[in-house]
Amino acid sequence: MISAWTNAHPWLRSLVSYEPGKPIEDVARELGLRPDQIIKLASNENPLGPSPKALAAMRDMLERSHFYPDGGGYYLREAIAAKVGLARENIILGCGSNEIIEFIGKAFLSPGDDIIAARHAFVVYKLMATLFGARTIEVPDPNFEHDLDAMLAAITPATKEIFIANPNNPTGTLLSQAQLDAFMARVPDHIVVVFDEAYYEFLPNPPDVIKYVREGRNVVVLRTFSKIQGLANLRIGYGIARPELIDVLQKTRQPFNANGIAQAGALAGLADDDHQRKTRELTIAGRDVLQREFSALGLEYVPSHANFVLVKVGDGKAVFNALLSKGIIIRDMNSYGLPEWIRVSIGTPQQNERFLAELRALLKKV
Numbered sequence: 001m002i003s004a005w006t007n008a009h010p011w012l013r014s015l016v017s018y019e020p021g022k023p024i025e026d027v028a029r030e031l032g033l034r035p036d037q038i039i040k041l042a043s044n045e046n047p048l049g050p051s052p053k054a055l056a057a058m059r060d061m062l063e064r065s066h067f068y069p070d071g072g073g074y075y076l077r078e079a080i081a082a083k084v085g086l087a088r089e090n091i092i093l094g095c096g097s098n099e100i101i102e103f104i105g106k107a108f109l110s111p112g113d114d115i116i117a118a119r120h121a122f123v124v125y126k127l128m129a130t131l132f133g134a135r136t137i138e139v140p141d142p143n144f145e146h147d148l149d150a151m152l153a154a155i156t157p158a159t160k161e162i163f164i165a166n167p168n169n170p171t172g173t174l175l176s177q178a179q180l181d182a183f184m185a186r187v188p189d190h191i192v193v194v195f196d197e198a199y200y201e202f203l204p205n206p207p208d209v210i211k212y213v214r215e216g217r218n219v220v221v222l223r224t225f226s227k228i229q230g231l232a233n234l235r236i237g238y239g240i241a242r243p244e245l246i247d248v249l250q251k252t253r254q255p256f257n258a259n260g261i262a263q264a265g266a267l268a269g270l271a272d273d274d275h276q277r278k279t280r281e282l283t284i285a286g287r288d289v290l291q292r293e294f295s296a297l298g299l300e301y302v303p304s305h306a307n308f309v310l311v312k313v314g315d316g317k318a319v320f321n322a323l324l325s326k327g328i329i330i331r332d333m334n335s336y337g338l339p340e341w342i343r344v345s346i347g348t349p350q351q352n353e354r355f356l357a358e359l360r361a362l363l364k365k366v
C-alpha cells in the first residue's frame with residue numbers, strides 16, 4: 001500500500017497539532033467527578049460566561065438554525081466598524097481569530113517564505129506558517145518581552161509576515177505606543193504586520209494600532225469574542241485592515257465561515273459594555289491577588305496585562321498533574337519550551353482561592 005505521506009506536502013511532517021487546554025469533560029470522566037466540581041483555568045476563558053444579552057440573542061437565533069447564516073456578516077461587521085471608527089469594508093469575520101491567521105497564510109505564504117515572531121509568541125503563528133511550507137524565524141525575547149529591533153533585524157528577502165501579539169500569550173507582556181510607532185516607522189511596506197489583540201479589552205489604556213490601518217499601512221489587527229466576551233465555544237473573531245487587504249483575505253475564506261448563532265451573540269455582546277466592564281474589573285482584581293500571592297510564595301512570575309499569569313513553579317508538568325488530580329486544570333508550558341512554568345487564567349475569586357490553596361499545599365510538600 002502506498003503511504004499516505006507519499007503525495008502529502010512534505011512540510012506537513014513537521015507540523016505538530018495545537019495542544020489545547022484539557023476539556024472539563026475529559027477530566028470529569030477520568031477522575032469520576034461531576035463537571036461542576038472541576039475548575040478550568042487553562043484557556044483564558046471568561047469565568048462569568050457570555051453576556052446575558054448575547055445568550056438571549058443566541059437563543060433567538062437557534063430557532064433559525066435551518067437557514068444559512070449571513071455569509072457577508074453585514075450587521076456584525078457594521079457594528080464592529082462603528083466601534084473602531086472604520087467602515088464595514090475594513091472588517092473580516094473568522095471562525096475564531098485563529099482562522100484569520102490562516103487566511104493571512106493562505107493569501108501570502110508559499111513554501112520557502114518566512115515569517116517572524118517572538119520566541120514565546122502565540123504558537124498558532126508557527127503552526128499556520130508550517131501549514132503553508134513557510135519557515136518561522138523565532139526571535140529571542142529577553143524578559144519575555146518582544147524585541148522589536150531584533151525582529152526588524154531578522155527580516156530576510158523571504159519575509160512575508162511579522163506577528164506581534166499585544167499583550168502576548170502566554171507571557172502577558174505589553175508593548176507601548178512609542179515602541180510600536182518606532183517599529184512601524186522602520187518596517188518595510190511589503191511585509192504584512194499582524195497585531196494580535198486578543199486581550200485588548202482588558203487593557204485600561206490600550207495602545208492604538210488601528211491608526212496604522214487608517215494610514216493605509218499593510219497591517220492586520222486581530223481581535224476575538226473568545227476572551228472578554230466569553231464566546232470561545234462559538235468560534236468568532238475578526239480582522240481589521242485597509243479595504244484592499246480585506247478584499248484579498250475575503251477570497252481565501254469559505255462562504256459561511258462565521259455561523260449565525262455566533263454572529264448574533266457577538267453582535268449583542270459587543271453592545272454590552274456593562275458585562276465587559278465587570279469582566280475587566282474581576283480580571284484585574286483577581287490578577288492582583290494571584291500575583292501578590294506568587295510573590296509571597298517566592299515564585300517568579302511575569303507581570304501580566306492579560307487575563308492569565310505565567311509563573312515559574314519548578315516542574316510545570318508535575319504541578320499540572322497534581323492540580324489536575326484535585327480537579328483544577330491549568331496549562332503547563334512544555335509546548336512553549338518553558339518546562340518550569342505554568343500559565344494560569346484568572347477565574348472567579350472562589351476559583352482563584354481554590355487554585356492558590358492547592359498550589360500552597362503542593363509547594364509545602366516538595
Ligand SMILES: *Cc1c(COP(=O)(O)O)cnc(C)c1O
Binds near residue numbers: 099169196236
Ligand atoms: C486566545 C487567543 C486568540 C483567539 O483565538 P480565537 O480563535 O479567536 O478563539 C488569538 N490570539 C491569541 C494570542 C490568543 O491568546
